[in-house]
Amino acid sequence: xxxVNAYIGxxxxxxxxxxxxxxxxxxxIVVFMCVELMLNACNLALVxxxxxxxxxxxxxxxxFVMVVAAAEVVVGLAIIMTIFRTxxxxxxxxxxxxxx
Amino acid sequence: xxxxxxxLAAIIVPAALGVLFVRKAVHGALLLAVVMISLAVLxxxxxxxxLFAVQIIVYTGAILMLFLFVVMLVGVDASDSVVETIRGQxxxxxxxxxxxxxxxxxxxxxxxxxxxRGLEEANAGGNxxxxxxxxxxxxxxxxxxxAALLITAAMGAMVLAHRERLTPKPTQASTAARRVRDYxxxxxxxxxxxxxxxxxxxxAVDTPALLxxxxxxxxxxxxxxxxxxxxxSAPALADDIEELRRTLGDVGSRTDPDAQGGGVAGGSGGxxxxxxxxxxxxxxxxxxx
Numbered sequence: 389x390x391x392v393n394a395y396i397g398x399x400x401x402x403x404x405x406x407x408x409x410x411x412x413x414x415x416x417i418v419v420f421m422c423v424e425l426m427l428n429a430c431n432l433a434l435v436x437x438x439x440x441x442x443x444x445x446x447x448x449x450x451x452f453v454m455v456v457a458a459a460e461v462v463v464g465l466a467i468i469m470t471i472f473r474t475x476x477x478x479x480x481x482x483x484x485x486x487x488x
Numbered sequence: 489x490x491x492x493x494x495x496l497a498a499i500i501v502p503a504a505l506g507v508l509f510v511r512k513a514v515h516g517a518l519l520l521a522v523v524m525i526s527l528a529v530l531x532x533x534x535x536x537x538x539l540f541a542v543q544i545i546v547y548t549g550a551i552l553m554l555f556l557f558v559v560m561l562v563g564v565d566a567s568d569s570v571v572e573t574i575r576g577q578x579x580x581x582x583x584x585x586x587x588x589x590x591x592x593x594x595x596x597x598x599x600x601x602x603x604x605r606g607l608e609e610a611n612a613g614g615n616x617x618x619x620x621x622x623x624x625x626x627x628x629x630x631x632x633x634x635a636a637l638l639i640t641a642a643m644g645a646m647v648l649a650h651r652e653r654l655t656p657k658p659t660q661a662s663t664a665a666r667r668v669r670d671y672x673x674x675x676x677x678x679x680x681x682x683x684x685x686x687x688x689x690x691x692a693v694d695t696p697a698l699l700x701x702x703x704x705x706x707x708x709x710x711x712x713x714x715x716x717x718x719x720x721s722a723p724a725l726a727d728d729i730e731e732l733r734r735t736l737g738d739v740g741s742r743t744d745p746d747a748q749g750g751g752v753a754g755g756s757g758g759x760x761x762x763x764x765x766x767x768x769x770x771x772x773x774x775x776x777x
Contacts (some may be wrong), residue, residue, distance in 0.1 A: 390493050391490065392604055395534070396596045398497050402523075403587030405504045411581030416511045417559055421520050424551065425504055428527055431543075437532045442605030444618045446535050448627055451619070454539075455634050459641035465558045466648035471525050473651075478562045481573045 395436035402429035416468050416478045420461070428455045491653050500526045509512060513559045535607040538616050561774040652735045687727060695720050 402425060409422030431450040438446025472478050499522065506519040530544035553774050610618055623631055658666075670676040682705050685697040694713050696704035 391493070392601055393596060393599075394490075394493060394497075395530070396489060397593060398493075398500065400589065400592035400596055401501060402504055404585055404592065405501075405508055407563040407588060408582060408585035409508045411585060412578050413508075415513055417555065417562065418507070418516050421507055421516055421555060423511075424520065424547075425507060425523065428524065428547070431539075432527060432530065435531055435536050435539060438536070439534050439607055440604055442610055443625075444607070444610050444615075444622055447539055447615075447619060448622050450536075450539055451542065451623075452627075452630060452634065454542055456637065458546055458551060459637050461554055462641050463648070464647045465554055466550055469558060469561065470648050472562050 390442045392436050396433055399429045399433040399436065402426075402432065411470070414479050414481055417465075418482050419480060420464055420468070424457065424461070427453055493530070496526045496530055513562075514556070517555045517559055520555070521548050521552050524552065535611060536615065538619055601617075637676075684708045689732070690720065694718050 406422045406424075406426035406429060409425065410419050413419050413422065431453050434446040434450040434453070436446075438444060438450075468478060475482055503519045503522040503526070505580075507516045507523070510516050510519065524543060524547040528540045531537075531539045531543055537655065607615075667676075667678055673676050682697050684693045685691070685695045685704075685708065687695065694709060696719060697708040699705050706714070713719050
């Protein structure tokens with residue numbers, strides 16, 4: 389078992405924690421933070437595999453993930469702010485107007 | 489590598505679990521910062537110095553600060569509700585998550601990746617130069633599309649955060665007209681409210697100013713302070729003056745009592761005069777005699 393395996397294992401643990409957080413937490417901001425955790429776990433795996441293969445493509449992919457995460461956070465937090473402004477709540481259960 | 493890795497893993501996993509379990513979003517954001525910085529150091533051990541810098545600047549510098557801003561705007565103590573919308577959803581989610589994690593870990597433990605090739609060869613001309621070579625040759629299309637993505641995200645945030653004004657913005661002229669109208673209708677004073685009292689021993693905002701007839705001006709202190717009961721009343725100020733006279737004792741008896749006459753405010757002014765007089769006495773004893 390090489391050391392890259394250990395990095396991938398840590399990445400899997402972080403991804404699992406993020407998934408459980410997204411599924412169980414009700415505060416939209418905390419859900420968002422758990423999504424960030426999952427993205428970071430993927431980044432860690434990408435960088436570890438880049439080292440395994442001896443090329444920089446994995447690092448470029450991680451860089452793009454970071455850029456996309458930044459854009460996603462900006463829009464997502466703006467949406468959370470808009471929902472909070474109209475409903476005075478940041479809970480994901482309250483924003484169910486599109487359900488029916 | 490191994491010592492650094494296991495040390496950082498021992499920091500990252502509890503911090504990530506903390507994000508999962510803490511009740512307040514602020515604590516979650518701070519724990520996430522710990523995870524991000526530790527991951528940045530892990531990138532350094534994986535021979536990715538550029539991603540180390542980007543992780544610190546973009547994630548902990550920009551994204552987490554944005555999170556903290558929103559947490560502060562939404563309310564620091566906006567904690568989670570524990571009511572389940574779908575019955576049993578929480579336990580099902582936990583079960584599914586744990587099963588997924590176990591599956592991933594078993595898969596990772598079973599595969600053998602072979603020898604690590606390392607990045608010495610790829611990083612030979614410098615890590616940033618190597619990344620730039622790739623970014624502007626093979627991934628140039630993705631790079632260009634990223635520009636469009638960032639522009640769209642910025643526009644989207646501006647549109648979402650923009651609030652249309654429903655009432656016209658009050659101008660200086662309309663504010664002045666409203667004040668005069670209020671004065672005509674309810675007798676509300678035209679000018680600003682009186683400032684709190686300034687005395688020799690008290691000039692704080694909780695001390696009301698005194699009107700010419702000796703009664704305290706209620707409008708000179710904030711309503712919040714009055715509701716909390718921290719406002720010092722004018723009789724209490726008079727007690728202060730009595731206490732001051734007692735403490736000054738012999739010095740007060742030597743000064744002219746007429747200087748302390750008049751209202752309460754005049755009395756405290758006289759007390760100030762008393763102390764000044766005592767200093768005067770010690771400096772120039774021959775003048776007193």
